[in-house]
Amino acid sequence: xxxxxxxxxAATMAGLGLLFAGLLGFAHTKFKIEEDAxxxxxxxxxxxxDCGACGYPGCNQLAKSVSKGEAAPDSCVPGGxxxxxxxxxxxxxxxxxxxxxxxxxxxxxxxxxxxKKRVGHYEGVESxxxxxxxxxxxxxxxxxxxxxxxxxxxxxxxAIEMVNGLPRIDxxxxxxxxxCVEVCPRxxxxxxxxxxxxxxxxxxxxxxxxxxxxRDKCDVGCIACGLCEKMGPEExxxxxxxxxxxxxxxxxxxxxxxxxxxxxxxxxxxxxxxxEETS
Amino acid sequence: MEYFFIFVAIVLTQNFVLHYFLGxxxxxxxxxxxxxxxxxxxxxxxxxxxxxxITWNINTFILKAFNxxxxxxxxxxxxxxxxxxxxEMFLKKYLPELYETLGIYLPLITTNxxxxxxxxxxxxxxxxxxxxxxxxxxxxxxxxxxxxxxxGIRGELHEEDIPRPFRGTGxxxxxxxxxxxxxxGFSGLxxx
Numbered sequence: 268x269x270x271x272x273x274x275x276x277a278a279t280m281a282g283l284g285l286l287f288a289g290l291l292g293f294a295h296t297k298f299k300i301e302e303d304a305x306x307x308x309x310x311x312x313x314x315x316x317d318c319g320a321c322g323y324p325g326c327n328q329l330a331k332s333v334s335k336g337e338a339a340p341d342s343c344v345p346g347g348x349x350x351x352x353x354x355x356x357x358x359x360x361x362x363x364x365x366x367x368x369x370x371x372x373x374x375x376x377x378x379x380x381x382x383k384k385r386v387g388h389y390e391g392v393e394s395x396x397x398x399x400x401x402x403x404x405x406x407x408x409x410x411x412x413x414x415x416x417x418x419x420x421x422x423x424x425x426a427i428e429m430v431n432g433l434p435r436i437d438x439x440x441x442x443x444x445x446x447c448v449e450v451c452p453r454x455x456x457x458x459x460x461x462x463x464x465x466x467x468x469x470x471x472x473x474x475x476x477x478x479x480x481x482r483d484k485c486d487v488g489c490i491a492c493g494l495c496e497k498m499g500p501e502e503x504x505x506x507x508x509x510x511x512x513x514x515x516x517x518x519x520x521x522x523x524x525x526x527x528x529x530x531x532x533x534x535x536x537x538x539x540x541x542x543e544e545t546s
Numbered sequence: 547m548e549y550f551f552i553f554v555a556i557v558l559t560q561n562f563v564l565h566y567f568l569g570x571x572x573x574x575x576x577x578x579x580x581x582x583x584x585x586x587x588x589x590x591x592x593x594x595x596x597x598x599x600i601t602w603n604i605n606t607f608i609l610k611a612f613n614x615x616x617x618x619x620x621x622x623x624x625x626x627x628x629x630x631x632x633x634e635m636f637l638k639k640y641l642p643e644l645y646e647t648l649g650i651y652l653p654l655i656t657t658n659x660x661x662x663x664x665x666x667x668x669x670x671x672x673x674x675x676x677x678x679x680x681x682x683x684x685x686x687x688x689x690x691x692x693x694x695x696x697x698g699i700r701g702e703l704h705e706e707d708i709p710r711p712f713r714g715t716g717x718x719x720x721x722x723x724x725x726x727x728x729x730x731g732f733s734g735l736x737x738x
Contacts, residue, residue, distance in 0.1 A: 275612045283604070283621055287628040291635075298635040328646075400710065 305334040305357060312353040313343055316423055320344035320444035333358065344370070345424065345442035370443035372426075372436050373459045376412040377471030377487045377535050380432035383411065384484060399452035407484040410474040412455050418447035438467075438539075464520035468513065468528070470495075472535040475508045481533075489535045499527035499536075511536075549680050551736050552673075556684035558732040562660040563692040564725060569660030572651045573693060574718055582647040583697035584690065589637065589648070591686025593629045593655055594664055598682020600625050601665040602675055622665045623656075630656045660689060695725060 309330040317325035321342040323332060332338035333354060340358055341351035384407040389398055395417040398404055404413050414432035426440035427447060434447070434456070443458045455473050470489060474481050478490035489511050495504040496511070500522035504511050528536050562568045569590075576586045601622050609615050634652055637645040645652065655661065664685045668678045699721050708717050 272614065276614050276617055279608055279612060279614055279617060280620065280624075283608075283624055287624060291628055291631055294632050294635050298639040300639050 303331075303334050306330045308357050309333055309354055312346075312350055312357065314346050314350065316345060316444075318345060318423055318444040318446060320442070320446075345444050347442065368460050368462055369438075370458055370460050371438055371441050372443060372445075372447055372456050373469050374412070374434050374436060374456050375469065375471060375473040376410075376433065376455045377537060378406075378408065378411050378433070378485055379430075380414065382485065382487050383414065383432060384408070396450070396452045404453075408474055408476075408481075408488065410453060410455075410472075410476070411485060411488075413453065417450045417452070418456060421446045421450040459515040461515065462518060462520065465518055465522055466524050467539045468524045469537055469539060470504070470511050470513050470535060471537045472510065472533075475510050477509050481509075487533050487535050490533060492532060494530045494532065495527045495536055498530045499524060504536075549677065552677055553680050553684040553687075555736045556681055557688040557691060558729065559734075559736050561688040561692055561729055562663065562685055563689060564729040566660075566663065568663045569658045569689060570722075571654065572658060573689075573696060574715075574722065576648060576651045577693050577696035577700055577718075579647070580694065580697045580701060582644070583693040585641070585644040586648055586651060587686070587690025587693045589633050589652065590655055590658065590661070590689050591683065593626065593633060594661055594686040594689070595679065595683045596629050597622075597626055597661055597665055598668060598678045598685075599675075600629075602668060602673070602678040605669055606675075618666070618669060619662075622662060626661050626665070627656045660685065692725070692729075696722065699725070 306327075307330075310326055313326040313330060315326050319325070321329050321338070321344060323329040323338070323342075326343075329338060329342060333340060333342065336358075340355040340360055341348075343350045343354070346354075385405055386407050387402070387405040389402060389405040391397055391401055393415050395404075395413040395415045398413050398415060403409070406413065412433055414429070416427075416429040416434065418434050419427040419429050423444065423446060424440050424442055426437045426442070427434045428437065429435070445458055448454070448456045448458060453473065459469075461467055471487070472481075472485075472489035474485070474488045476484065476488075478492065481488040481490050489509075491506045491509040491511065493506050493511075496506060500518060503514055503518045503522065504527065505514065506512075524536070524538065528534075528538060556562070560566065563570065563573045572586055572590070576582045604621055604625065605615075605618060609617055609621065630653060633655070634645070637648070637652065664682055668681055673681055700718065703717060703721070712720070
């Protein structure tokens with residue numbers, strides 16, 4: 268039934284296979300490495316998202332650094348306190364966490380679909396990066412949100428929802444991993460540390476154009492008039508490069524933003540709901 | 547002299563990457579940093595040299611002797627896969643940092659067409675044992691050379707203000723093309 272060629276072929280491959288299998292088996296015992304048990308333990312506790320928010324390429328590398336003592340146990344951003352505690356337990360350490368502060372992604376544009384001033388009709392791929400790269404965007408403002416929702420698609424936690432052409436961030440789901448910051452071609456989103464005790468306010472504009480130019484391009488843009496510097500809490504707002512910025516590290520729980528919000532002529536200082544209120 | 551010509555030919559004039567377009571995936575994938583590129587070159591050189599030596603023996607003493615030359619692909623791939631596995635074990639144990647840098651490209655040496663191409667060219671050109679060994683080693687050196695030059699250029703490119711549409715893959719492929727063009731200048735170095 269089987270010719271000699273079939274038998275020889277089978278025997279040849281079987282022989283070679285056995286030879287190399289034996290060789291590799293030997294090499295495996297010779298080159299065996301003992302991984303630190305802590306690394307696998309820590310890796311199991313970590314979320315395994317490989318989001319990179321900790322500064323390492325993936326969870327595995329973070330686990331290794333933590334086990335060596337190079338990284339702090341609370342380095343995992345999406346894991347939050349829960350993971351930090353577990354990791355610290357494995358390492359036999361205490362977590363030192365600052366209560367009352369939470370990191371969140373903040374969107375610095377306030378132009379929704381009604382406010383966006385279009386300069387053309389874009390019919391390409393529904394992606395901000397594509398639109399920006401091919402046509403430079405079809406809205407008048409070169410700094411504003413294009414509204415195709417790359418950030419929402421990039422978010423691993425479904426914390427971003429596109430509402431009327433603007434990303435809305437769910438403060439409870441957001442872990443400040445920074446995926447959206449990276450993906451936004453116009454760098455509209457930033458990660459800020461919010462003081463939970465105080466009010467949560469943002470400057471909803473990213474335009475570094477001069478006041479007159481901003482007025483032409485958008486009705487809700489920052490014209491760098493500087494009223495917020497005077498009306499807002501001391502040393503919280505500062506106008507730089509024709510744009511008002513808010514210093515999130517220097518506001519306290521007693522700071523009152525009502526005057527700044529009320530007096531801003533274009534209304535680009537906006538109050539947001541903080542995580543606790545929405546939960 | 548003939549051995550020397552085989553070596554020069556495979557390193558410069560008939561470089562696997564820049565002349566035959568074999569092994570492009572690691573050439574583009576790990577040429578981002580010099581360290582990784584050199585490590586990849588060394589790993590591939592090791593695999594290529596041993597592949598040439600072992601496959602020559604298998605081809606001559608087993609496949610030809612038993613008249614089963616049609617098994618060359620499957621047996622050569624077996625050799626290559628085993629060698630890559632061996633290199634991976636070795637690197638994981640002794641050079642873990644390089645292992646991390648190479649990442650997925652290390653197991654992908656298995657299907658690096660330059661390695662299988664080398665074994666098949668060797669059979670096609672009917673090299674003797676020494677010629678095969680030199681051919682294999684030279685192929686590795688040529689591969690490393692291409693990778694290191696590419697990594698050097700790309701290292702410089704990191705500092706440059708590249709026009710936006712060219713950034714990333716675009717400029718890499720353009721550089722690869724120009725490099726291939728430059729290597730054409732070597733043709734004629736080896737008498738055919």
